[in-house]
Amino acid sequence: MVSSNTISVGSLSSFLLYAAYIGVSVGGLSSFYSELNKSIGAASRLWDLIDRPPLIPNSGGLIPNMPLDGHIKFINIDFNYPSRKDTDVLKGLSLEIQPGTTVAVVGASGSGKSTLAALLLRLYDPISGVVHVGGHDIRMLNPSWLRKHIGTVSQEPILFSCTIRENILYGAEKPENVTEDEFMRAAREANVLEFTEKLPQGFDTLVGERGVMLSGGQKQRVAIARALIKNPKILLLDEATSALDAQSEFLVREALERIMKARTVLTIAHRLSTIQNAHVIAVLQNGHIVEQGTYNELIARNGAFKELIKHQTFQEITPVNDVKLQNLENVG
Ligand SMILES: Nc1ncnc2c1ncn2[C@@H]1O[C@H](COP(=O)(O)OP(=O)(O)OP(=O)(O)O)[C@@H](O)[C@H]1O
Numbered sequence: 001m002v003s004s005n006t007i008s009v010g011s012l013s014s015f016l017l018y019a020a021y022i023g024v025s026v027g028g029l030s031s032f033y034s035e036l037n038k039s040i041g042a043a044s045r046l047w048d049l050i051d052r053p054p055l056i057p058n059s060g061g062l063i064p065n066m067p068l069d070g071h072i073k074f075i076n077i078d079f080n081y082p083s084r085k086d087t088d089v090l091k092g093l094s095l096e097i098q099p100g101t102t103v104a105v106v107g108a109s110g111s112g113k114s115t116l117a118a119l120l121l122r123l124y125d126p127i128s129g130v131v132h133v134g135g136h137d138i139r140m141l142n143p144s145w146l147r148k149h150i151g152t153v154s155q156e157p158i159l160f161s162c163t164i165r166e167n168i169l170y171g172a173e174k175p176e177n178v179t180e181d182e183f184m185r186a187a188r189e190a191n192v193l194e195f196t197e198k199l200p201q202g203f204d205t206l207v208g209e210r211g212v213m214l215s216g217g218q219k220q221r222v223a224i225a226r227a228l229i230k231n232p233k234i235l236l237l238d239e240a241t242s243a244l245d246a247q248s249e250f251l252v253r254e255a256l257e258r259i260m261k262a263r264t265v266l267t268i269a270h271r272l273s274t275i276q277n278a279h280v281i282a283v284l285q286n287g288h289i290v291e292q293g294t295y296n297e298l299i300a301r302n303g304a305f306k307e308l309i310k311h312q313t314f315q316e317i318t319p320v321n322d323v324k325l326q327n328l329e330n331v332g
Helices: 009-051 111-121 143-148 164-169 181-191 218-230 248-260 272-277 295-301 305-310 320-331
Strands: 072-079 090-098 102-107 128-133 150-153 236-238 264-268 280-285 288-293
Touching: 009 128, 072 111, 090 102, 090 111, 090 288, 102 111, 102 272, 102 305, 111 236, 111 264, 143 150, 143 164, 150 218, 164 181, 164 218, 164 295, 181 218, 181 248, 218 248, 218 280, 236 248, 264 272, 280 305, 288 295, 295 305
Parallel strands: 102 264, 102 280, 150 236, 236 264
Antiparallel strands: 072 090, 072 128, 280 288
């Protein structure tokens, strides 16, 4: 057509160029359509979840006008998870935690230790029995008010993809009211300052998705600082099962000892030192507490606790004084 002058070279080039543009655009349209369908599917699932009424409402209930005293009582609790109604997790469990004391719950894996924590936070209601906090049946209390008084430091702290400062302030009811002094005190007591000081952007360092840019020990210390900012009466501690190196372990342990002072602590213990220092150790077996007492009492008894200690490895950590000595040597 070009040789017979029916079409010019310029028109042919334009035609080919536009044909290519249209081809690419039409091709893109099909992938756009499939992406659109995927988003519609995901959005409708999201709306279904948002519309689902919670089994335990977040509002309503009593807000006591007296300060909480931190006295916890599990009274004759029977419990199974709604998704596994045929498996009883707790059967007639009773446990009392006096205000200001530390109770370490020990038991085999799957014995229901974390379930106790979930019941205290009222994430589930027992099938029968009552959980009392500060003399109140927790089903009568406003759930948000109850949770405001319980600080949690879990095995795998959940950090958000924002800065260290924002992750710590997340613990405060009104972050804008936290003064710089209060913030720094929490960071210092939780041994967070120890590593932020070495970071070029300090507390403004981004931690990445779920805190991937921090080590296990650093994540735990941020979680402790978050709990300190909350200043709760009750502390729920689910100790990490994975061992940290001696230095990190010492810094986490030291931070935990500070936060545990003058609070009621329910700890799911995996460290021998926590068990030895607890006011009461409660052994969970077959859905209820089979034995409780101090470390020395239980060791002398030759019962379930002694059996557990024989068969389950609890983390032994480098004695604090040894690590302190090592630190001094390093400084020297
Ligand atoms: N959300 C859930 N839905 C159904 N069953 C669950 C749920 N969470 C835990 N379970 C089951 O309840 C039982 C007790 O679990 P729980 O996590 O309380 O044990 P645990 O003593 O804390 O264990 P571990 O020491 O391994 O963390 C287990 O048999 C577990 O499989």
